[in-house]
Amino acid sequence: MTDPADLIVVGAGPAGLAAAATALAGGLRVVLLDSGTALGGQYWRHPPEHARAAVPTDDLHHGLDRYRALCKALAQHRTSGRLDLRLEHHVWSAVRDGDGFAVHAVDRHEAPRETAVVVRAPRLLVATGAYDRQLPFPGWDLPGVLTIGGLQALLKGGGVAAGSRVALGGTGPFLLPVAAGLAARGVEVVEVCEAAHPRAWLRHPGPLLRNPGKWAEGAGYAAALVRHRVPLRPRAAIVAAEGGERVTAVRIASLAPDGSPRPGTERRVEVDAVGVGWGFAPQLDLLVPLGCALTDGVDGNAVVAVDEGMRTTVPGLYTAGETCGVGGAALAVNEGRLAAASVLADSRATRVPADKHLAALRSAVARQRAFARAMALAHPLPPAWSSWLTDETVVCRCEEVTAGAIRSARADGAHDHRQVKQLTRAGMGWCQGRMCGPAVHCLTARRGAYEPAERLVATPVTLGALADLDEAPAGTTCTADTACTAVTACTAGTTGTVCTQASTDNGETDKECS
Amino acid sequence: MTRKVVVVGAGVVGAACAFHAASAGLDVTVTDRGPVGAGTTSRGEGNVLLSDKEPGPELALARLSRTLWDEAGQELGPDTLELEAKGGLVVASGAENLAALQEFAARQEAAGVRVERVDRVRDLEPHLAPDIPGGVHYPQDAQVQPVLAAAALLRAALRRGARFHPGEVAGAVTGRDGRVTGVRTAAGDVLPADAVVNAAGTWGGEVGRRLGAPVEVLPRRGFVLVTEPLPPMVRHKVYSADYVANVASSDAGLETSCVVEGTRGGTVLIGASRERVGFDTTMNTAVVARLAAQACRLFPFLRGVHLMRAYRGFRPYCPDHLPVVGPDPRVPGVVHACGHEGAGVGLAPATGALVTAHLLGRPWRGADPAAHTGLLPDRFLTPGGVPQ
Ligand SMILES: Cc1cc2nc3c(=O)[nH]c(=O)nc-3n(C[C@H](O)[C@H](O)[C@H](O)COP(=O)(O)OP(=O)(O)OC[C@H]3O[C@@H](n4cnc5c(N)ncnc54)[C@H](O)[C@@H]3O)c2cc1C
Numbered sequence: 001m002t003d004p005a006d007l008i009v010v011g012a013g014p015a016g017l018a019a020a021a022t023a024l025a026g027g028l029r030v031v032l033l034d035s036g037t038a039l040g041g042q043y044w045r046h047p048p049e050h051a052r053a054a055v056p057t058d059d060l061h062h063g064l065d066r067y068r069a070l071c072k073a074l075a076q077h078r079t080s081g082r083l084d085l086r087l088e089h090h091v092w093s094a095v096r097d098g099d100g101f102a103v104h105a106v107d108r109h110e111a112p113r114e115t116a117v118v119v120r121a122p123r124l125l126v127a128t129g130a131y132d133r134q135l136p137f138p139g140w141d142l143p144g145v146l147t148i149g150g151l152q153a154l155l156k157g158g159g160v161a162a163g164s165r166v167a168l169g170g171t172g173p174f175l176l177p178v179a180a181g182l183a184a185r186g187v188e189v190v191e192v193c194e195a196a197h198p199r200a201w202l203r204h205p206g207p208l209l210r211n212p213g214k215w216a217e218g219a220g221y222a223a224a225l226v227r228h229r230v231p232l233r234p235r236a237a238i239v240a241a242e243g244g245e246r247v248t249a250v251r252i253a254s255l256a257p258d259g260s261p262r263p264g265t266e267r268r269v270e271v272d273a274v275g276v277g278w279g280f281a282p283q284l285d286l287l288v289p290l291g292c293a294l295t296d297g298v299d300g301n302a303v304v305a306v307d308e309g310m311r312t313t314v315p316g317l318y319t320a321g322e323t324c325g326v327g328g329a330a331l332a333v334n335e336g337r338l339a340a341a342s343v344l345a346d347s348r349a350t351r352v353p354a355d356k357h358l359a360a361l362r363s364a365v366a367r368q369r370a371f372a373r374a375m376a377l378a379h380p381l382p383p384a385w386s387s388w389l390t391d392e393t394v395v396c397r398c399e400e401v402t403a404g405a406i407r408s409a410r411a412d413g414a415h416d417h418r419q420v421k422q423l424t425r426a427g428m429g430w431c432q433g434r435m436c437g438p439a440v441h442c443l444t445a446r447r448g449a450y451e452p453a454e455r456l457v458a459t460p461v462t463l464g465a466l467a468d469l470d471e472a473p474a475g476t477t478c479t480a481d482t483a484c485t486a487v488t489a490c491t492a493g494t495t496g497t498v499c500t501q502a503s504t505d506n507g508e509t510d511k512e513c514s
Numbered sequence: 515m516t517r518k519v520v521v522v523g524a525g526v527v528g529a530a531c532a533f534h535a536a537s538a539g540l541d542v543t544v545t546d547r548g549p550v551g552a553g554t555t556s557r558g559e560g561n562v563l564l565s566d567k568e569p570g571p572e573l574a575l576a577r578l579s580r581t582l583w584d585e586a587g588q589e590l591g592p593d594t595l596e597l598e599a600k601g602g603l604v605v606a607s608g609a610e611n612l613a614a615l616q617e618f619a620a621r622q623e624a625a626g627v628r629v630e631r632v633d634r635v636r637d638l639e640p641h642l643a644p645d646i647p648g649g650v651h652y653p654q655d656a657q658v659q660p661v662l663a664a665a666a667l668l669r670a671a672l673r674r675g676a677r678f679h680p681g682e683v684a685g686a687v688t689g690r691d692g693r694v695t696g697v698r699t700a701a702g703d704v705l706p707a708d709a710v711v712n713a714a715g716t717w718g719g720e721v722g723r724r725l726g727a728p729v730e731v732l733p734r735r736g737f738v739l740v741t742e743p744l745p746p747m748v749r750h751k752v753y754s755a756d757y758v759a760n761v762a763s764s765d766a767g768l769e770t771s772c773v774v775e776g777t778r779g780g781t782v783l784i785g786a787s788r789e790r791v792g793f794d795t796t797m798n799t800a801v802v803a804r805l806a807a808q809a810c811r812l813f814p815f816l817r818g819v820h821l822m823r824a825y826r827g828f829r830p831y832c833p834d835h836l837p838v839v840g841p842d843p844r845v846p847g848v849v850h851a852c853g854h855e856g857a858g859v860g861l862a863p864a865t866g867a868l869v870t871a872h873l874l875g876r877p878w879r880g881a882d883p884a885a886h887t888g889l890l891p892d893r894f895l896t897p898g899g900v901p902q
C-alpha cells in the first residue's frame with residue numbers, strides 16, 4: 001500500500017472484521033491491526049494459521065461461513081494492496097494527529113523483540129471488544145481458577161482444555177457455549193452455576209420474541225448440555241475455591257433473591273479447574289484518552305456513547321461491537337458494517353451502501369441491542385455478592401490488596417475505585433485494574449456505572465521500543481507493504497502511512513535536551 | 515488575633531497547613547470540592563528534594579521542609595507517609611556537564627546542603643550506564659507517597675480539632691473594613707473565618723480571584739512513566755544533571771530530563787516532562803518516548819523492561835517559578851499558599867508551618883516569616899497593590 005490509508009481499524013474480531021470488509025468494499029484503503037495471531041477476535045478465535053491443521057477447532061465454532069467470507073474478502077484486498085493487515089500488533093496508544101489520528105503499536109511477531117510502529121489516517125475505528133468481568137471470592141486467585149473467556153480462548157485458540165473436571169459459575173448465556181465446548185472435548189463439566197433465575201427473562205419478552213435466532217442458539221447449547229449430562233443450576237454460585245498448589249474443590253451455594261448464599265445450602269464439589277464469568281467489561285483503554293463520551297450501559301458498565309451510525313462524540317472516531325456493550329457476535333458484525341458505512345459517507349466515498357441496505361442494518365442493530373439490554377437485565381450482578389468475601393479475600397491480585405483494606409479505605413472517605421487505588425494500590429499492578437476495577441467500584445461506589453480509570457498506555461510496551469521511537473528522525477515515513485522493519489529502510493518524505501522503527505542497540509545518538 | 519481559619523484545598527499543601535495550624539491551636543476548617551489529595555497531589559512523584567534547588571528562597575524553604583517531614587514522620591509514623599530517606603544521585607552526561615554540576619553542588623553546600631562528590635557512580639548504582647563520568651550524591655533527598663501523606667496530615671489535623679467541609683469555594687465574605695469574615699461555597703454555605711488560606715494548587719489563581727486577591731498561577735504539564743514491578747535495581751533517585759537546568763528554566767517548549775527511581779512496590783518511576791500547554795490533557799506519545807529514551811540511556815537494562823502505565827498532571831507555577839506563601843496585602847485575612855510547581859510535596863510541611871507563623875504573627879516550628887520574605891505575594895504587586 002503506497003497511498004495513505006483512509007481508515008485504521010483496531011481489533012479484528014467480528015466487529016472489526018466486518019467494518020474493514022465494508023470499508024474496503026466501499027473503496028477505502030484500510031490498515032487493520034490486532035494483537036492476536038489470527039483474525040477472529042474472541043468469538044472466532046483460531047489457532048495461528050500455521051497450527052490450524054494440527055489443532056482442529058471448527059466444531060467449536062458457529063457462523064464459520066460468515067467468518068470465512070470475511071477472511072476471503074480481506075485476503076483479496078490484501079492482494080490488491082488496499083488492506084494493510086497487521087497481526088501481532090499491540091496498540092498502546094491512539095492520539096489525535098493533525099486532522100486525523102496516529103495509532104502507536106508494537107509489532108511482536110518476532111517476540112520478544114518489539115518494534116514500534118506508527119500508523120496514521122484521517123479516521124479511526126476502535127473495535128477492541130470486551131473482557132471478562134470478574135468478581136472476587138475466597139480462593140479465586142488459586143491456579144486453575146480461570147475466566148470463562150480464558151477457558152474458551154484456550155479451547156478455541158489452542159485446542160486446550162484447562163482441566164478434566166470443571167465447574168463453571170457466574171451469570172449470563174455465555175456460560176453455555178463454554179460448557180458445551182468443554183463437554184465436546186471430553187471434559188467433565190460437573191456443574192454450571194447461574195446466579196440469575198431464568199424467569200428474569202420473562203420480564204422483557206419483547207426483545208426475546210423479536211430475536212428468534214438467539215433463541216435457537218440458546219436452545220442448541222441447552223440441548224448440548226443435556227446430551228452431555230451437564231447439570232445447570234439456576235440461582236447458585238461458586239462462593240469459594242479451595243486447594244493448595246492448585247484448585248481442588250469449589251464451594252457452591254444456592255442464592256437468596258439478593259444474591260447472598262442461603263444458609264445451609266453450601267456444598268463442596270471436587271474439581272481440577274474452574275471457570276467464572278460475570279459478564280464483560282468493555283475494553284475502552286484506547287477510547288477514553290481520546291476523550292469520547294461514555295454512557296451508562298444496562299449491565300453496570302460505562303460504554304461508548306455513539307450515534308445511530310456508530311460515531312463517537314470525537315469527530316473521525318468510530319466504534320463498534322462490545323465497546324458499546326456486550327451483545328454477541330452477530331450484533332458486533334452488524335455494528336461493524338454500520339460504522340464502516342458511516343466512515344464511507346463521512347469520507348465522501350464513491351461507493352456508499354444503499355439507503356435501503358443501511359435502513360435494514362440499523363433496524364437489525366436496534367433489534368439486537370434491545371436483546372442485549374434484556375440479556376443484561378436478566379443477568380445482573382447479584383446485589384449481595386460481596387457477602388462472599390471475608391476481610392482476607394484478595395481483591396486486587398497484582399498488589400495483593402484485600403477486601404478488608406478496601407473497606408477501610410472506604411471508611412476513610414474513598415468513594416470510587418480511583419481513590420481506593422491512591423490509598424491502597426488496588427489497581428496499580430500489572431493488570432492496571434482491568435481485573436479488579438469493576439469489583440472495587442462495586443465495593444466502594446455502590447451506584448453508577450463502572451467507568452474504567454484512564455489508561456494512557458493500553459498495553460505494556462518495552463521502554464526500548466519507545467526509546468527507538470524517540471530516536472527515529474521526525475517525519476520519517478515508509479510504505480507499508482514493503483517489509484520495512486528498520487529505520488534505515490524507511491524513505492523519508494514519501495507519502496506513505498506507516499512508519500516503523502526497529503529496536504537497535506546503537507541508538508545512543510539522541511539529541512540532547514536542553 | 516486570628517482564631518478561625520478556613521483552608522481552601524485538601525492537597526498535600528492544604529493538609530500540611532491544616533496540620534500545623536491545628537497543632538498551633540487554631541480553629542481550622544478544611545474545604546475541598548473533591549476528596550483529600552485528589553488534585554495535583556495524586557499526580558506527583560513524591561520527591562522531597564534539596565538536590566535540584568539552587569541557593570535562594572526555595573532552597574531555604576526546602577531545607578526547613580526536609581526537617582519537618584522527618585518530624586511529621588516521627589509524629590505520624592514513617593509508614594503512614596511512606597517516608598523514605600533514600601538519597602539522590604545526580605549524574606553528569608559529559609565532562610563539561612560534570613564541572614557545571616560540581617560547581618552547582620559547591621554553592622548548595624555553602625547554603626547548608628549535604629553533598630558528596632561521586633567519581634565512580636556505579637559503586638552507588640551498579641546498573642548505571644558505563645560511560646557516565648561522575649556525579650553528586652545528596653543523602654538528604656527523600657520521598658513520600660503524596661496522597662498517603664496528605665491523608666495522614668489531614669487525619670492528624672482532624673484529631674487536633676480541625677473539621678473537613680466538602681464543597682467548592684465560590685467567594686469571600688468581607689466585612690466593612692474589607693477584611694475577610696468568611697468564605698461562601700457554591701452550595702451557598704458560609705464558613706465563618708478570620709483568615710482564609712488559598713491552598714488550591716494549580717487552581718490557586720482562580721480561587722485567589724474568587725477571594726478578591728488574584729495571583730497568577732499557571733499549569734505546567736508533566737508526564738510520569740511507571741514500569742512493571744522488578745526486583746530492586748535502582749537504589750537512589752537518579753537524575754541526569756540537566757534536571758537542574760530544567761527546573762530553573764522558563765523556556766516555553768517541552769523539557770524532559772528524567773528522574774529514575776525504584777519504588778517499594780518494585781516499579782520504576784520515570785519522570786517527568788515539563789510543557790506549557792495549558793490544561794491540555796491529551797496524551798503526548800513523543801514526550802513519553804523521550805522520557806523512555808533518556809531513562810534507557812541512564813540505565814540500559816530498562817530497554818527490556820515494560821512500561822505499564824503513564825500519567826500526567828499539571829504543576830502549579832508562578833511566573834517567577836517560586837511559590838507564593840503569605841498574606842495578601844489587598845484583602846486582609848487572605849493568605850496564599852500555592853504555586854509550588856514541581857516541588858509542592860517536598861515543600862508542603864514548611865509551607866504549612868510558614869502559613870501558621872503568618873497567622874500567629876510569630877515563628878512556628880522553625881518557620882520565621884522574616885526569613886522567607888522572598889515568597890510573599892507582594893513581589894507581584896506594585897506598592898499601590900496593583901498586579902505588576
Ligand atoms: C466465553 C464467551 C462465550 C461467548 N459465546 C458467545 C455466543 O455463544 N454467541 C455470541 O453471539 N457471542 C458469544 N460471545 C461474545 C462474542 O465473543 C462477542 O460478542 C464478540 O467477539 C464481540 O466482537 P468484537 O469484535 O466487539 O470484540 P472481540 O471479538 O473481543 O475482538 C476484539 C479484538 O480487538 C483486539 N484488541 C483489543 N485491544 C487491542 C489492542 N490494544 N491492540 C490490538 N488489538 C487489540 C483483540 O485482540 C480482539 O481480537 C462469547 C464471549 C465469550 C467471552
Ligand SMILES: Cc1cc2nc3c(=O)[nH]c(=O)nc-3n(C[C@H](O)[C@H](O)[C@H](O)COP(=O)(O)OP(=O)(O)OC[C@H]3O[C@@H](n4cnc5c(N)ncnc54)[C@H](O)[C@@H]3O)c2cc1C
Nearest residue numbers: 523525527553554555558561683715736827857858859860
Ligand atoms: C508529573 C508531576 C510530577 C511531580 N513530581 C513532584 C515531586 O516529585 N515532588 C514534589 O514535591 N512535587 C512534585 N510535583 C508537584 C506537586 O504534585 C504539586 O506541587 C503539589 O501536589 C501541589 O499540592 P497542592 O496541595 O498545592 O495542590 P493540589 O494537590 O492540586 O490541591 C489543591 C486542591 O484544591 C482544590 N480546589 C481547587 N479549587 C477549589 C475550590 N474552588 N474550592 C474548593 N477546593 C478547590 C482541589 O480540588 C485540590 O484538591 C509533581 C507534579 C506533577 C504534575
